Amino acid sequence: MNLFWERGYNGASMKQIEQALDMRPGSIYATFGNKDGLFGEALAAYAQQGGVDLQEHLAGFASVLDGLQSYLRHVARRSSPEEVSPSRACMIVKTLLEASNTNTAIADQANAILGVIEQSLTDLLEQAKTRGELMPDTNCARLARLLQAQLIGLRSFAQRDISAEKVRELADDMAAILDYYRARH
Amino acid sequence: MNLFWERGYNGASMKQIEQALDMRPGSIYATFGNKDGLFGEALAAYAQQGGVDLQEHLAGFASVLDGLQSYLRHVARRSSPEEVSPSRACMIVKTLLEASNTNTAIADQANAILGVIEQSLTDLLEQAKTRGELMPDTNCARLARLLQAQLIGLRSFAQRDISAEKVRELADDMAAILDYYRARH
């Protein structure tokens, strides 16, 4: 997963995969079918890990919106140039952009995952609306897409050769956007 | 340029490039050096074209902020699934994500281009501030990065299998963010 995340589908050769897994070709193909199958499992593992990360983070907050704002800053911290990570950018977005016109199966998988994430965010925002955190007329599905676009933008921006502070500032500015949707008390 | 934009650096083979250019290997290598050199010229051409597009669009507006908001919607229209384009996503971002851990030279070029764009946006926002369109205490460099992240997020989001209307809505919501930075009269 880390190798694919770092180098992308085409950038990771079977030779490098053999080394990363400490497995020989035959075992790899017996286990995963082919490179697509292996990549698919890696991407699914990445997505699941990301889902757990979001859920764990939100668990520490009584307010959904506070949790989402903190999550944006959390993502910025994890996408900081100081951190040691296979890539600062999101593996799902990297996959979507790389595979969209070259590998339909993989692009479809990335699309499906992003659809699930969008739905999760919608559910969370609906929950926030029910709790009175959001303005009553908020279109939660639409706001979820805006939020997802923020996460995509943040992490892709973080892939730039740029300081950690500027990434942090960006996350703060993105978090502030959510304030505009908060219910006035 | 279109071939690289559509399929990415690794996704475009020299065979396909030969066909797209209607040139034989020797001529290609005599003209561009190698695949990296050719890709570099394609990316530079893409960036220049993008710069012209932004400039032309803003020329139709007396207000910088109005122009930028309209540009967001213009980008959404161009990134619509109905449009015939090599890719809905931005070639520069695609390159940044694909090359960051595999091809330093190309990643550096993408980084440099994004730096130039950031500076252009900063200049535009400074101009808006001078004209009294923005709140006087606006941090234009920081807002420029937020705006760039919106453009990155919008076009990457548009690469999803999603309706044109939802992309349009997203662009509207992003444009609305700029309103929060407008000077109150």
Added chain:
DNA sequence: TCTTTTTTTGAATGATTACTCAATTACACC
């Protein structure tokens, strides 16, 4: 028109690609 320079051609290069399979090793059950 002849000569020189430049450009184009396309077959051939070695390296690398994803992938296969007969042979071998390891494991599980009695």
Added chain:
DNA sequence: GGTGTAATTGAGTAATCATTCAAAAAAAGA
């Protein structure tokens, strides 16, 4: 310990990768 099943090995496959270069063609200069 013996036997059958499952998993692993790694040399080897054909195809494709980016790239080269001597020969041919085209263009430029005299």
